[in-house]
Amino acid sequence: MPSPTVENYLKALFQLAVPERGVSTRELAGRLLVKDASVTHMLKRLSGTGMVSYEPYRGATLTPEGRQAATAVLRRHRILELFLHRMCRLSLDKVHAEAERLEHAASEDFVDALDRLMDFPTxxxxxxxxxxREGRLRGIDSRPLTDIPPGARVVLVRVEDARPEALTYLVSEGLVPGRKVTVARRLDFDGSVELQLGRRRLMLARELAEGIHVTPDEGSAE
Amino acid sequence: MPSPTVENYLKALFQLAVPERGVSTRELAGRLLVKDASVTHMLKRLSGTGMVSYEPYRGATLTPEGRQAATAVLRRHRILELFLHRMCRLSLDKVHAEAERLEHAASEDFVDALDRLMDFPTxxxxxxxxxxREGRLRGIDSRPLTDIPPGARVVLVRVEDARPEALTYLVSEGLVPGRKVTVARRLDFDGSVELQLGRRRLMLARELAEGIHVTPDEGSAE
DNA sequence: GCCGAACTTTAGATTCCCCTAAACTTCCTT
DNA sequence: AAGGAAGTTTAGGGGAATCTAAAGTTCGGC
Incomplete structure (x- = not known):
């Protein structure tokens, strides 16, 4: 059984992966808030266990086994988050940290049970x-808010769980998955986006807008 | 936040405690499956943090803070066990190990939420x-099966979760809390106990019988 | 009161895993 | 091809938790 730290490396590797390119040491170090040298060291270790294929100076990629392990962690994390939010009523800004700890202790059996309890959410x-269970992800066709042309009516699909305070703010503004909004303006010079929320307007800094993924609104009324 | 190991020491200290007497190094070592010397070392550490009052050669006792921390772990453990069994439908012989891992990652908030979800079980x-939450335990007046005179009709109150295989066996025989049985015989030379289960009789070795706590049956029919 | 058995502590190592700082190498840009 | 940025290695540290071996303490029985 991999240690929590190893699981976190695998998860980060999976989430930072882009097709055709290895994940760089620096990138990983940034994500995991550790020094580059620690990452190099760990990548060698992971490479030794066959979870990661690592070419010095070329970055690292997950092997099929590594990918499987990474998606297993992700699955545990997300099912736990949903359970904590939907059934335990923990607030959105708290579930991430809690799931982050539990995901390393929860067995597949337990997580499968939660999955069943919530009727197999997606x-x-x-x-x-x-x-x-096989590590397949159903992709969702969404784009970050920063990519949307002004005037478009969109549905929020995904709100990244970056910093808890940011999340708290977004929730307080009603910006949660499912919410429909119209893009009012986009300020190209700094990437910020202004939204029309009912009769209010709200300005979002680029940093926030980048973490909000949307899809065109095809529904009927608001 | 105490490490999992520290939490396990505190828990063991709490569970092995007998009024007026410190818990001995050996006893702890036996329970935690480590060597005596390791226990001494840890006891000193815990003594330094004020969780344990420790007098060399005299054993150790929990301080009020230590006791509070220990019951908090116990509370997390037992609520998790109940949740895993009652809501996740994990079998009795699996819940202990799972809870043993989760108890060190679960926050009070989460456990309180489970508590609410199950309507504050006791x-x-x-x-x-x-x-x-304050660490109070509602005692239950029960005695081990090995103390019961033959002929008595009793209700199982508590079945210790010692070894999973033992539990599996007891469950397969229907010996779970709430079950009513009659003590048929007691073999004083080895401490084993024979039970009347409906029309069947079942012999339990002392080791097993000691872990089964019962209270006189005051109910009506079977 | 002494002695030995049972128990406990001390001392010193080891392992695991993770970390940092700083020196060093490679690569890419100009 | 030089120089700086990016990446890697070396060297070293630390804490947590464990172990073995040996020395020390306690205590009951003779």
């Missing part, structure tokens, strides 16, 4: 897809 | 009382 409370 | 699935 999205976590942030709108992120929950991998199935 | 007993875990083994029949052990669940401490309240």
């Amino acid at each position: 999205l976590d409370p942030h709108g992120d897809p929950i991998p199935d | 007993l875990d699935p083994h029949g052990d009382p669940i401490p309240d």
Whole structure:
């Protein structure tokens, strides 16, 4: 059984992966808030266990086994988040940290039981897809708010769980998955986005807008 | 936040405690499956943090803070066990190990939410009382099966979760909290006990019988 | 009161895992 | 091809938790 730290490396590797390119040491170090050297060291270790294929100076990629392990962690994380939010009524800004700890202790059996208890959900409370037992992710066709042209009416699909305070703010403004909004303006010079929320307007800094993924609104009324 | 190991020491200290007497190094070592010297070392550490009062060669006792921390772990453990059994439908012989891992990652908030979800239960699935938030335990007046005179009709109150295989066996025989049985015989030379189960008789070795706590049956029919 | 058995502590190592700082190498851009 | 940025290695540290071996303490029985 991999240690929590190893699981976190695998998860980060999975989430930072882009097709055709290894994940760089620096990128990983940034995500995991550790120094580059620690990452190098760990990548060697992971490479030794066959979870990661690692070419010095070329970055690292998950092997099939590594990918499987990573999606298993992700699955545990997201099912736990949903359970904590939907059934335990913990607030959105708290579930991430709690799930982050529990995901390393929860067995597959337990998580499968939660999955059943919630009738096999497909999205976590942030709108992120929950991998199935085989590690398959149902992709959702969404784009970050910063990519949307002004005037478009969209539905929030995914709100990243970056910093708890940011989440708290977004929730307080009603910006949660499912919410429909219209993009009023986009300020190209700094990437911020202004939204029309009912009769109110709200300005979002680029940093926030980038973490909000939307899809065109095809529904009827608000 | 105490490490899992520290929490396990505190829990063991609490469970082995007898009024007026410190818990001995050996006893702890036996329970935690480590060497005596390791226990001494840890006891000193815990003594330094004010959780344990420790006098060399005299054993150790929990301080009020230590006791509070220990019952908090116990509360998390038992609520988790009940949740895993009652709501997740994990079998009795699996819940202990799972709870043992989760108890060190679960926050009070989460456990309180489970508590609410199950409508504030007072007993875990083994029949052990669940401490309240202040660490109070509602005692239950029960005696081990080995203390019961032949002929007595009793209700199982608590079935200790010692070894999973033992539990599996007891469950398969229907010996779970709430079950009513009659003590048929007691073999004083080895401490084993024979039970009358409906029309069947079942012999239990002392080791097993000691872990089964019962109270006189005051109910009506079977 | 002494002695030995049972128990406990001390001392010193080890393992695991993770970390940082700083020196060093490679790569890429100019 | 030089120089700086990016990446890697070396060297070293630390804490947590464990172990073995040996020395010390307690205590009951003779």
